[in-house]
Amino acid sequence: MSIKMDDYIATRADVRTYLEHALAENARATADEAGLYASVKAALLASNARLVAHYYVDPMLQKLAEETGGVVADSLEMARFGARCESPELIVAGVSFMGETAKIPSPEKRVWMPTLDATCSLDLGCPVDAFSDWCDAHPDRTVVVYANTSAAVKARADWVVTSSIAIDVVDWLDQRGEKILWAPDRYLGRYVQRQTGADMVLWDSACVVHEEFRMHDLAKLRAVYPEAGLLVHPESPEEMVDAADAVGSTSQLIRAAVDLPHPAFIVATDKGIFYKMQQAVPNKRLIEAPTRGAGGTCQSCAHCPWMAMNGLQGLSRLLRDWPVACEVQVDPEIGQQAVRSLNRMLEFTRSQRP
Numbered sequence: 001m002s003i004k005m006d007d008y009i010a011t012r013a014d015v016r017t018y019l020e021h022a023l024a025e026n027a028r029a030t031a032d033e034a035g036l037y038a039s040v041k042a043a044l045l046a047s048n049a050r051l052v053a054h055y056y057v058d059p060m061l062q063k064l065a066e067e068t069g070g071v072v073a074d075s076l077e078m079a080r081f082g083a084r085c086e087s088p089e090l091i092v093a094g095v096s097f098m099g100e101t102a103k104i105p106s107p108e109k110r111v112w113m114p115t116l117d118a119t120c121s122l123d124l125g126c127p128v129d130a131f132s133d134w135c136d137a138h139p140d141r142t143v144v145v146y147a148n149t150s151a152a153v154k155a156r157a158d159w160v161v162t163s164s165i166a167i168d169v170v171d172w173l174d175q176r177g178e179k180i181l182w183a184p185d186r187y188l189g190r191y192v193q194r195q196t197g198a199d200m201v202l203w204d205s206a207c208v209v210h211e212e213f214r215m216h217d218l219a220k221l222r223a224v225y226p227e228a229g230l231l232v233h234p235e236s237p238e239e240m241v242d243a244a245d246a247v248g249s250t251s252q253l254i255r256a257a258v259d260l261p262h263p264a265f266i267v268a269t270d271k272g273i274f275y276k277m278q279q280a281v282p283n284k285r286l287i288e289a290p291t292r293g294a295g296g297t298c299q300s301c302a303h304c305p306w307m308a309m310n311g312l313q314g315l316s317r318l319l320r321d322w323p324v325a326c327e328v329q330v331d332p333e334i335g336q337q338a339v340r341s342l343n344r345m346l347e348f349t350r351s352q353r354p
C-alpha cells in the first residue's frame with residue numbers, strides 16, 4: 001500500500017525535529033529527569049571509566065560521551081579508542097559485539113555496558129557452530145568477518161573488518177591471490193565483491209535496520225527534494241547502493257555530507273547518526289530515507305532496536321551499582337584467538353599492510 005506524500009514529509013523529512021526533540025528532552029523534562037543527565041555526567045566524571053558511544057545510540061548518550069572525555073565513533077574507531085585509552089575502565093554504549101571488541105585487545109581493562117542484552121541481527125544470524133562448519137567446508141579460503149559478530153566467530157576468522165575498511169582489506173587479499181569466505185552481512189559482502197572483483201563466498205545474513213530501506217518510495221521523496229544527495233550505508237539493498245551519491249560506513253557518510261556539494265541529503269542508515277552528521281553540516285538539510293514500512297509497518301523504522309536499549313536510566317544504574325551482569329566477559333582462550341584477527345585489522349589501518 002502506498003502512503004500519501006504528506007506522510008513522507010511528516011515521517012521522513014524532518015530530522016531537525018528528531019534531533020531537537022531528543023536534545024531538548026532534558027530541558028523539557030521534570031526536575032528529576034533533568035537532574036538525571038547532570039547526575040550521570042557527574043558520576044561518569046568521578047569514575048575511572050570513559051564512555052565509548054556508537055553513532056546510533058541516543059543523542060543524549062553521544063552528547064554525554066563528548067562532554068566527559070569519551071568518544072562518539074563507528075565501530076573501528078571505538079575499537080581504536082578502547083585500545084589506546086589509558087582509562088582502566090570503559091563503558092560501551094552500543095551493542096554486545098562492540099563491548100567484546102573493546103575487551104578483546106585490552107583484557108586487563110574492565111568493560112561495561114548499560115545492558116548486555118543489546119545484540120545485533122548480524123551477530124544473531126551467525127552462530128559459531130554453523131559458522132565453523134561452513135569454514136571447515138571451505139578450507140582453501142581466507143575467512144573475513146565483519147566486526148558485527150561474536151568473539152567466538154572472530155576467534156575462528158583470519159580477519160575482522162569494519163565497513164570502513166572492508167574494501168581495502170579484501171582488495172589487498174585479492175591482490176595476493178586469496179579467495180575469501182565472508183560473513184555475515186550479505187549486502188555488505190556483495191558490495192565489497194563488486195568493488196574489488198574478489199572471489200567471495202557469502203554468508204546469508206542481514207541487518208534488520210538497513211535491509212528495510214527501499215527504492216520504491218525513494219523516487220517520490222527525491223521528487224520532493226530534487227536538490228538532495230543520497231547517502232547509503234552498504235548494509236542496505238543493492239538498488240539503494242546503486243542509486244547513492246556516496247556509499248560508506250557511518251564515519252565515511254558523515255565525511256561525504258561535508259564534502260559533497262548538495263545542500264540536503266537523504267540518509268539511508270540508522271537515524272542515530274543525525275546527531276553527529278548535523279553537527280558536521282549545520283546548514284544542510286538531512287532527511288530520513290524511506291523504509292519499507294513508511295506507512296507504519298516497518299520493523300526497525302530506521303532505528304536499531306538494540307542500540308535503542310542504551311539509555312540514561314541504564315547508564316545511571318550502571319554507574320551507581322556496577323552490577324556484575326553489566327560487565328563484558330570474554331573467555332580468555334577465545335579472546336586470545338580473536339585478538340589475532342582483530343589486531344590484523346588495527347595493524348592494517350595503521351600501515352595498510354598487516
Ligand code: SF4
Pocket residue numbers: 056095119120121122123148207208209210270304305306307
Ligand atoms: S544497526 Fe544493524 S548492524 Fe548495527 S547493531 Fe543494529 S542490527 Fe546490528
